[in-house]
Amino acid sequence: MAEQTLREWLLTDTPTSRRHAKLSALYQGWLSFRSNTMAMIGLGILVALVLIAVAAPILSPHDPFVQDLGNRLLPLGTEGHVFGTDSLGRDILSRLIYGARITLYIVALVALIAPVVGLLVGTVSGYAGGWIDVVLMRITDIFLAFPRLVLALAFVAALGAGIENAVLAISLTAWPPYARIARAETLTIRSSDYIAAIRLQGAGALRIITRHIWPLCISSLIVRVTLDMAGIILAAAGLGFLGLGAQPPSPEWGAMISEGRRFILDHWWVATMPGLAIFTVSLAFNLLGDGLRDVLDPKAGE
């Protein structure tokens, strides 16, 4: 077998070890994902976004915070200000570039918090059953019945405006669906023979949940999270638009739209550019999520 290339090794039908099998499955998934052009475009945009965010200080032509009242509301394509300037004469392109950091920060935090909370609640509820299940699911229902943006608004209003609180607020509205998914998965897994076998071997509830149930729930959660990312970005932008997200002079995209909408009639680009940025990024997440769903969770897709 010395002639075998890495590719062949990964595509083998007869894996030699558990690790080999895992890697092989991963690679095949990647191959099918790669053939999905739309999803690749989405991935491309997101990779670019991450790079832009990392290299913001190098890429941005101006300091995003420096004001120049004499050169405010410059139009698109002005020398030195490709996307024009805002009401205080700050360079819009530079602000968009720095804003990418905020967007990524929000998305990453929500994507960490909400599914984890959902996973905890869902698996505990599904595994424990009985009154714990009833109570936890009732709480989930209560949160589901809340108007989402209103709940987020109320939360931010209670804790005070700011990015961290916006993240918490969005997570607060985002976790119930994850809990439902995790609970449904847990119910199926719990009654399976192999969990019964493990239980017979004397494994405790904690061990079963963390070592055996969680790993099985994760793939459906990942798909769901990716599909939700766009919604998270839009929710964050909505909060920013209402002035409850990042505080000035932070270049958060939603807040930029909010600042720019005053000039919508004569200086439309001030609100349009951040709008397009939000659109592009959430579109990228949707494309990626669609592709991932096809790969990871074929039965839920087409």
Added chain:
Amino acid sequence: MALTDNKGEGRASLPPWIKTTLLTIGSIAVTMLGLLFITFIIGRVMPIDPVLAIVGERASQSTYDAVFLELGLDKPLIVQFLYYLWDVLHLDFGTSLLNARPVSEDIARVFPATLELATLGIIIGILLGVPLGVVAAVRKGSWIDQIARVLALVGYSMPIFWLGLMGLLIFYGILGWVGGPGRVGIFYVDVVPSVTGLILVDALLDGNWDVFKDAFSHIILPASLLGYFSLAYISRMTRSFMLEQLSAEYVTTARVKGMSEWDVVWKHAFKNIRVQLITVIALSYANLLEGSVLTEIIFSWPGIGSYITTALLSADMNAVLGGTVVVGLIFILLNIFSDLLYRVFDPRAR
């Protein structure tokens, strides 16, 4: 339904459907209670002082203290909550702190606005989304399918407040095709008597075509916007439900038997997805009825979403609680409604 189910315990207990009903009512009650309690707590921990919200910046301390007592803020939290609950049980939502009117009166004014907008929006969403989804599934991979996919993805990805601003700018500002912000042109305010609170319906009842036309020109843009967002969701779900059906064995059999494609698609496959579809539609409708806060703000639409938001930001907690109760109740009822449909139509769920 399950009336023939006699497997119950030996002693003749309540018939199962009564039990189900009681359970459902119980769970609604618990959910509502939780909803109220959370809203109440949020209202009390908010760093906005409701007293200050009423008396304003210049009030003297004695004025302030008088209002503080009037609101019962000196009592313990739980007592305040119980008082509130007692009133709600008597259908008294209290008085709005900010405009001195009964909250129920306010809601009766703002909710029809949202209802009208959401209903027109969901109608647009259904009329366009369902056929689009079906066609996209039947012609999987065709250009129609691609267009449907792009339309849906764009819908999912667009910040609604931005699209609303742009729509207003283009269709009202530049082209002048539609009416501007608000529900009806200024001269038509209060022209027709408010019977249902839905201006379109009221205008028809009154036979006043001018008002109807004007109101329609105002509602069409925001409704289309909301319609587009539900279209995105409905068409995608329709497509995936249809694909599932079309790949089922009975469809192949029907085709082999020589049944026309039209009959296969509409009489068989579509018939089988309608329950799932109704669930999806109910969910979108519920979301629209919650009040699309941002759309309402952009279009100066005096609906329940902007009502709750404004109230929230001014610490008008009676209004927030009242609005939340209404919205939460609608959400829960629509959920139960689609659950019921499932039970009635879907044999597997019985």
Added chain:
Amino acid sequence: MNVFSKLLTSAAIGLAVSVASFAAHAETPDNMLVIAHRIDDVTTIDPAESFEFAGSDISRNVYSRLVNLDPMDLDAGYKPDLAESWEVSEDGRTITFTMREGVTFHSGNPVTAEDAAFSLQRAVILNKTPAFILTQFGFTAENATETIRADGNKLMITTDKKYATSFVLNCLTATIGAVVDKETVMANEVDGDMGNTWLRTNSAGSGPYKLDSWKPNEAVTLSSNPDYYGGAPAMERVIVRHVLESASQRLLLERGDIDIARNLNPEDVAGASEAEGVKIADELKGRLMYLALNQKHPELSKPEVRQAFKHLIDYEGMRDSFLKGQYTIHQNFLPATYLGASDENPFSYDIDKAKELLAAAGVDGLELELGVREAQERIEIAQSFQNAAAQVGITVNITVGTSKQILARYRARELDIYLGAWGPDYPDPQTNAGTFAYNPDNSDEANATGLLAWRNSWDTGGLTEKVAAAVTEGDRDTRVQMYLDIQAQFRETSPFVVMFQQIEQSAMRDDVTNWSTGQAVTSAAYWQVTK
């Protein structure tokens, strides 16, 4: 129109179908005045309680007062309204008004001295927010029936000491001086509330307009009072429609759907003034934009630091950019056009000077929290200041909140810096002097939350006594000089950085004439408007 709009227009022409027929194109009727305005601040329209801008507009047109300001001649000061004439007693404490005969309320009841006495007593007894305007003369719930009394055709009010008569009468032109219909109001009394609950959403006045309806956050509709003693107004119907966005107001105006747009931002004013059939009217208002430094902060309480901050404001840059046309530089606590207002503006944007002053105070590197409410122009002023402060090594963190959130913290003396606006309550210098430069007890326990000086923990350095003296001075010229002196000391020593005074720009259709928003002294009047 720019390239973008042209492109869109041409691209969209192909789609122009039947939808177009639905669009409303109309000119407002000749006898109707339609105004777009933000009216979401109206919380009550009971004149004894109402204290917001849009609410005062309603009261001004619905209720007559004893003395009033004429929208066509605001400079003249107060003139007789329901009181035909008045006399001041020798000791200067009692004013006796003679009521105008033959005036009726909208209900048809005659307006009597008894109604006027009841209205003032009621405001004092209810003790709502604006009550201080009357109670500062020593009226209390206990003595109201003795100090304010009617006798036939006469109304007598007796103050606790001698005040400048102009001060007392100026206060009576405020909303709280509105005369309500006693019979109607008391018929709607619930649980001894003197009709407060009812009057919050209804009206009982004798003014040129009757209130048809007030729908919160939607619209106020007024119709003319044909029996108004001054003659029925030309505009038979006035609709004030709540439109939040400047852009929306401008579109409505340019399309002819409204007559007047009151909340256009500078960009939209510039845009609208180019539109056909639209004109702009400027009126200097009384609202001041200021920055306040909390004297509890050990560094901010140093005199040099206070002065340094006055050089950290880009007064001209802001006035000429995002505040263009809507604010003028003003560095004194009395708004221009007020009796005794100073027009000296000695401070200019000077980073080096600020650095020098900070160095002299030994301040190096500060981090401060600035609270501001979520209004765009204020947030922008805050950011401009933040930018300037950064250049002298001061980090300013901006906290934006709703007015209620920020205000609560300001009143609790919690913010380092507050950026806000202050509008006078009645057309007398005391209205601002009594809050910016008056603070008899600076302790936390005093809880004098109504006083700006107290909110910033400033003991006023002796100005309190001077303000108290100025308010009782009967001689006009002496009084003016006293206020000029107070303002001079205030400019140099106070922790207030007064920056701008507001100019209200109303954009209106060409055919509207005699529009008045009341300048710095009162609110908008509709009855003199013609089209």
